[in-house]
Amino acid sequence: MSVFLKNEFAAGGSGDLAPLETWVELWVTNDSDYDQAMSIIENFQKSGDKADWLCQSCGEENSGSFKFCWNCQNTCPE
Numbered sequence: 472m473s474v475f476l477k478n479e480f481a482a483g484g485s486g487d488l489a490p491l492e493t494w495v496e497l498w499v500t501n502d503s504d505y506d507q508a509m510s511i512i513e514n515f516q517k518s519g520d521k522a523d524w525l526c527q528s529c530g531e532e533n534s535g536s537f538k539f540c541w542n543c544q545n546t547c548p549e
């Protein structure tokens with residue numbers, strides 16, 4: 472399988488750049504590798520998904536990408 476990565480060093484810019492711009496891009500050079508590459512990306516995205524969490528202070532539900540409660544700024548209990 473022949474691939475190359477783009478943006479592999481851009482992840483350090485997360486927070487300053489829009490998250491979509493810092494995602495690693497996986498490029499395949501053979502169409503026959505496309506399905507395998509997509510399954511790799513899907514696995515990667517699943518492992519990167521954080522579950523929604525409930526604030527222990529006020530009980531509000533927060534998106535997994537939030538580190539602080541949107542309602543009361545309590546920190547995520549990770």
Ligand SMILES: [Zn+2]
Nearest residue numbers: 526529540543
């Ligand atoms: Zn809260």
